[in-house]
Amino acid sequence: MELPPRYVTLRNMTIRPRILNPVVAAFALTMAQPAFADTPEAQTQALLEQLRAPELENWRRVERQLQRLWSRSGSASADLLLQRGQDALDQGDTEAAIAHLSALIDHAPDFAEGWYLRATAWFMANNYGLALADLQETLARNPHHFAALIGLGRILEDTDRPEDARRALQAAAAIHPHRDDIKAALERLDRKLQGLAL
Numbered sequence: 001m002e003l004p005p006r007y008v009t010l011r012n013m014t015i016r017p018r019i020l021n022p023v024v025a026a027f028a029l030t031m032a033q034p035a036f037a038d039t040p041e042a043q044t045q046a047l048l049e050q051l052r053a054p055e056l057e058n059w060r061r062v063e064r065q066l067q068r069l070w071s072r073s074g075s076a077s078a079d080l081l082l083q084r085g086q087d088a089l090d091q092g093d094t095e096a097a098i099a100h101l102s103a104l105i106d107h108a109p110d111f112a113e114g115w116y117l118r119a120t121a122w123f124m125a126n127n128y129g130l131a132l133a134d135l136q137e138t139l140a141r142n143p144h145h146f147a148a149l150i151g152l153g154r155i156l157e158d159t160d161r162p163e164d165a166r167r168a169l170q171a172a173a174a175i176h177p178h179r180d181d182i183k184a185a186l187e188r189l190d191r192k193l194q195g196l197a198l
Helices: 011-039 038-054 057-068 074-089 094-107 112-124 128-141 146-158 162-176 180-197
Strands: none
Touching: 038 057, 038 162, 074 094, 074 112, 094 112, 112 128, 112 146, 128 146, 146 162, 146 180, 162 180
């Protein structure tokens, strides 16, 4: 008499795992690999590679994805302070923005976006020296932060340092070759530098 499939002998049980283990192990390995590829660092690198592609048509979407990724600190309280700083900036309240973002930097000093947003607040408050210092802190933590490089170029141009401004904007263009504001600023600086050379 043959037993139904749910009844197995001890002999079958000892053989079956040996056959299944390699299959299970291979499946587990293939399932684990995307987890490594899904780290924020890997996502950032993939998006930066897309952004550098010369024929990229949907660069605004890729740019937004990068900015969203860079705006995640991994800490709910840090993200809240960042949001409060952004809201204050949106309302034109630079003093409140600087207070929130300074608290964020105290709480999460390695979070580049806190430094970048506070640099923006300093810039809006016409404090170029502190804005420059915060942009340097941003770039020390995230050298691919094209918006920080654009801000750096703008301040350097406004403070009559066109060669340094051009270098900052060329670095931004190497990361993000699609933005018209970078192209226009580089053309303006080239004209200015040619005029100085004459």
